[in-house]
Amino acid sequence: MNRFEANLRIPGPTSLPDAVREAGARQMVNHRGPEFAVLQNSIIARLKTFYKTENDVLIVTAAGTGGLESAIVSFLSPGDKVLAVTIGAFGDRFAKIASAYGADVTKLASEWGKAAEPAKVHEALQAGGPWKAVLMTQNETSTAVTNPIEALAKVAHEVAPDALILVDAISGLGAVPFETDAWGLDVVVSGSQKAWMVAPGLSFVAVSPRAWEAAAVAKMPKFYFDLLAHKTSAEAGQTPWTPAVAVMFQLEVALQLMEQETLPEIWKRHAAVGAAVRAGLTTLGFKLLADPKFASDTVTGAWIPEDLDWKTFNGKLRKYGLIVAGGQGALKGKIFRIGHLGHVTIPNILNAMAVLEQTLIELDRPVTPGTAVAASQVAALKALGVTK
Amino acid sequence: MNRFEANLRIPGPTSLPDAVREAGARQMVNHRGPEFAVLQNSIIARLKTFYKTENDVLIVTAAGTGGLESAIVSFLSPGDKVLAVTIGAFGDRFAKIASAYGADVTKLASEWGKAAEPAKVHEALQAGGPWKAVLMTQNETSTAVTNPIEALAKVAHEVAPDALILVDAISGLGAVPFETDAWGLDVVVSGSQKAWMVAPGLSFVAVSPRAWEAAAVAKMPKFYFDLLAHKTSAEAGQTPWTPAVAVMFQLEVALQLMEQETLPEIWKRHAAVGAAVRAGLTTLGFKLLADPKFASDTVTGAWIPEDLDWKTFNGKLRKYGLIVAGGQGALKGKIFRIGHLGHVTIPNILNAMAVLEQTLIELDRPVTPGTAVAASQVAALKALGVTK
Secondary structure, eight states, X not given: OOSSOXXXXXXXXXXXXXXXXXXXXXXXXXXXXXXXHHXXXXXXXXXXXXXXXXXXXXXXESOHHHHHHHHHHTTOOTTOEEXXXXXXXXHHHHHHHHHHTTOEEEEEEOOTTSOOOHHHHHHXXXXXXXXXXXXXXXXXXXXXXXXOHHHHXXXXXXXXXXXXXXXXXXXXXXTBOOOTTTTTOSEEEEETTTTTOOOSSEEEEEEOHHHHHHHTTOOSOOSTTOHHHHHHHHHXXXXXXXXXHHHHHHHHHHHXXXXXXXXXXXXXHHHHHHHHHHHXXXXXXXXXXXXXXXXXXXXXXXXXXXXXXXXXXXXHHHHTXXXXXXXXXXXXXXXXXXXXXXXXXXXXXHHHHHHHHHHHHHTTOOOXXXXXXXXXXXXXXXXXXXXX | OOSSOOEEOSSSSOOOOHHHHXXXXXXXXXXXXXXXXXXXXXXXXXXXXXXXXXXEEEEEESOHHHHHHHHHHTTOOTTOEEEEEESSHHHHHHHHHHHHTTOEEEEEEOOTTSOOOHHHHHHHXXXXXXXXXXXEESEETTTTEEOOHHXXXXXXXXXXXXXXXXXXXXXXXTTBOOOTTTTTOSEEEEETTTTTOOOSSEEEEEEOHHHHHHHHHOOSOOSTTOHHHHHHHHHTTOOSSOOOHHHHHHHXXXXXXXXXXXXXXXXXXXXXXXXXXXXXXXXXXXXXSSOGGGBOSSEEEEEOXXXXXXXXXXXXXXXXXXXXXXXXXXXXXXXXXXXXOSSOOHHHHHHHHHHHHHHHHHTTOOOOTTHHHHHHHHHHHHHHTSOO
């Protein structure tokens, strides 16, 4: 362990508020007993308000990828035509899961760093079908791009009204504006270690009534990730398999903290830290990966300049306690990413910028002390509406 | 929550030692960073000593049922002939997972409460085949029976030498004698919330070289539970999907505690608490479910007498802080179970017996104060070798 307190700036697991951390140390309870039922029911009711849904929300003990698998295998059958709208590594993963279970997947990929275009989705939907499902990523963690899900879902509803809309909202839901019901989304997956400020181990899945209709006839093989089994158990205040109880203790506390802050304030804070990171990195001379129109407010990716020795640079960042993430998939070794979701404050970002400045100056790069911090601060103040 | 400290006597999640609990409150680290690799490598090395194996051991973020699914889908193909030796609800579940993914499953079931008989396994193996795998349960949590795995594996090796032996050791491994390599077991699954004294959320799977050979050609659909993906990631000190980091923090501490106690002492302690529970319950007039020759030392099941109102009885037990488990599958409502694995001491059992005595006396049943406690103590002392 680093002997300095870390500024954990990866896009999940995020750092945990003290009260959340401490709830992870509680003693176990009977997961088939009344205390657990109260806990789970309370968590589900709270999750629904953040999902903005009246649909069922189920808790699956797994990483987000397990949640995505549950979204595929619970509602689809081998041979089903699926349009996978992908803008990066996680969109590709969602498509790969569907293919692994025998779906007939058509991939609609965008250039990495770009969002999906509603017109192209329209075109792709019209060119094929009949579609059983459309897969989309709300916030593509690998490229730091947020998709216009509302517009994409609208197109899907128009062109393929019978298709289920399955959304990977793992790294954005709870941090940036999202509407499950108003946008007509059938299955929406998230994960505990992202905006929810909780340790990893739980995935959440919202399921619409028409998705349940599909579940009744879905033929993909499944057992652990069978959401119908989860639904039946949830009605009795339980889970079908032993749940990650300690992570649920943390989640209950984190949801209370989120309620105290309120969702509009959470969204505003993420808009501010996102703007701050982008302004600071740009001032430091980094080229950002994401199309500015669709830049994510939960994670930012920047190209590693050819003349910067990444290992040396990252080693120094680590020495100062700043932990960032590398690139994924095709971007491995080419970019680095700064996570800014969940338990993140503007001072966390200013600290990150100060460390980046310090490190670049130590490496003899042309950086003026304080400039990235200042740029971040100005951008954050503007995003918060404090200044114009 | 009950305002008295609970005596959590269910067969998992078990109560956690304080040092283990507290590790669940640690701050997050980068699961793709060097600190995590050190943690995971240390955990895996320690797990291997308790598994008594030099095979790979992999960590899957899921309940034990997810570990069972990984054992099926990673090594088998649809149509493979599988003999499922089942002695209860969890053996049935293992068989059901194999069937769900298209294996050609032959079930060899025993009367509930009995162990599997090597001679019958011999017969069943000879009557069919060629067998790709044999499924067995080390410790059947639903019936409180421990199978003679060594003898069953020996028969399988003799009659079906090419068959992989897949063992559900979720609720016994780490508590009662078990030898992965000496018994020639190919795939062995356990779960964090059992003998390991850790919160639920992790499953462990040991994999033999010949199982890896099978994995290379296995055709069942899979993604999250693909153990080959876990193997590749583990070689880089990672997991393929974000792991339950906080549960791993707990596991590292729990394994250190287990090392301090030593495996022979852990086995002896479980033999003593098992004997104590059986003696106490028998003295109280309960009829035990399990064949005494194969009674489990991690969980005990007792029939609920027809003239005992279970809800009233259990409500009083809860009031005194004693949390027991009900029956599962076909035994639901017919038995109750007392868990005694992991973080369990002889005084925990004497407390449970005192509460049972007290409650039965309050319900006007013919129980003499102190008799069950005394019988438990005598049995424990004998099992420990203190008395004869």
